[in-house]
Amino acid sequence: MRNALTGMFGIDSPLVGFNRSPGVVAEVTKAGGMGVLAATGYTPEELDAQLTWIEQQVGGRPFGVDVLVPSKTATGDPADYIASLRAQIPDEHRRFVDELLAKYDIPPVPDPELGSERFAASVGPEIVEPLLDVAFSHRISLMANALGPPPPGMLERGRRDGIPIAALVGTPEHAARQLDLGVDLLVAQGTEAGGHTGTIATTVLVPEVVEAAGDVPVLAAGGIASGRQMAAALALGAAGVWCGSVWLSSHEDITSPAVKAKFLGATSSDTVRSPARTGKPARQLRSAWHDEWAGPASPGALPMPLQPMLVTEAWRRIDRAAEQGHAGARELESFFIGQVVGSFAQLRPAAEITREMIDDCREVLRGLGGLAD
Secondary structure, eight states: OOSHHHHHHTOSSSEEEEESOHHHHHHHHHTTSEEEEEOTTSOHHHHHHHHHHHHHHHTTOOEEEEEOOOSSOOOOOGGGHHHHHHTTSOHHHHHHHHHHHHHTTOOOOSSOOTTHHHHHTTTSHHHHHHHHHHHHTSOOSEEEESSSSOOHHHHHHHHHHTOOEEEEESSHHHHHHHHHHTOSEEEEEOTTSSEEOOSSOHHHHHHHHHHHHTTSOEEEESSOOSHHHHHHHHHTTOSEEEEOGGGGGBSSOOSOHHHHHHHHTOOTTSEEEESTTTSSOEEEEOOHHHHHHTSTTOOOOOOTTHHHHHHHHHHHHHHHHHHTTOHHHHHHOOOBOOGGGGGOOSOBOHHHHHHHHHHHHHHHHHHHHHHHO
16 A cells, blocks of 8 residues: 555555554564554653664664653643642542542552652653653654644654654644644544544544645544554545554553453443543543542542542552452453454454454455445
8 A cells, every 4th residue: 555654654554553562563563554652651761672672673664652742731840840740639639549449449559669650740841851862862753742732842853853743633723733833744533542532533533634734644543443444544535544442452562461351341332531540531441440530529630640640559559459350450440442442352463453454454445446436
């Protein structure tokens, strides 16, 4: 398949695979698409090691990096960033989390994780800038910002180094702002997607963004986990697809087995957009966690990054207990996932998923061409 996207990156097929697992990124690239690593949450040292490993695996083939730099967050004192953010978390919210964990009898962890608050606050510029330094020191082919306009420094570095800059958008208005900034690639992400999404469906959003984008390529995201869905995105005018949730059904993805077991038992109606984990609406597998935060006793979610700072240690406790078979933890257990979770039947290699999507897309396009004749 040859189009604007494959020409831009020198890839075989117009498929981009986004995941936090280096193994997924490498396998998608080697199978003919382009893997993109979610860098948010890694320390600069960890990111350097992961990108070095990916480079060794892909043998010069293209891959990208994605960071999370929201345009609106709670602000902290640069002199003591983490402590100043921590001071903004109300006692009412701390009590609610403590009582929720007690209600479900979630045991404490014997070794509180050092740096967990820094991980949770990793959307702040004080932490993102060092990640950008690392990313641009490697042979990346794409840099993407997953939430809001790319910061000026990202755009400047991309232009200097000849690396295209992508931005995810959820409305035509978002797309117009990104185009004014000069981004090279838009990802139109519909509400079906996992993680942070808006409310417009993919089949409505993609043609609107394509119309606004002119010559700038647009990738379709949200509800795409098969060749048929990939072909539909191309028919809507997209230059390719940006897939995230589908890799959560791969062996290489690092999500815990307890969460993956819940994914395999879920339907497409078992997800919810909720701010209860990050402070911004994000689609996740619905669980008792979300029901409790939506209930009358909830104090409501805090803005990003205060909400993830508040709950990151709670989630560490939930994840660990769920892995050990704890009933209450499994009620609460969840992760970011799109509505395509209902199509998950089994875990498979990421390369197999990639090749099947590409091959099935080609077959569908051939069939549609026959209809036109």
